[in-house]
Amino acid sequence: MIFGYLLVAALTLIGYFATIPIFGYWGAAGFTVFSETLILILTSIVVFKTSKFVAGFKLLPKILIATAAMLVCLKLTISWPVWILFFEALIIYFIVLFAINGLSKRVVVDLVKLK
Numbered sequence: 001m002i003f004g005y006l007l008v009a010a011l012t013l014i015g016y017f018a019t020i021p022i023f024g025y026w027g028a029a030g031f032t033v034f035s036e037t038l039i040l041i042l043t044s045i046v047v048f049k050t051s052k053f054v055a056g057f058k059l060l061p062k063i064l065i066a067t068a069a070m071l072v073c074l075k076l077t078i079s080w081p082v083w084i085l086f087f088e089a090l091i092i093y094f095i096v097l098f099a100i101n102g103l104s105k106r107v108v109v110d111l112v113k114l115k
Helices: 002-023 025-051 060-076 082-099 105-113
Strands: none
């Protein structure tokens, strides 16, 4: 797994040097997404090889809906202080996710019990 991290880090660093001078922060953002996606793929392969577990994507549409709702709320309040935006994003995301059954009551109770 360390080899995978090193490979992704090297590729991303090369990508940063190649794209940031031309595209600025969009180049950095693109290669950040690239690196996180590649890590996801490599990690999924390692997890599958060791445990035969395959993650499902049935929650993905609900996660995207909650993310879109959070984005809309953040866009409407962009001038607010960052620390308020952080808590706003957190609250909106989880309320919407809970409202559309992307997060069950059992999971919430289990998370609260972790204290």
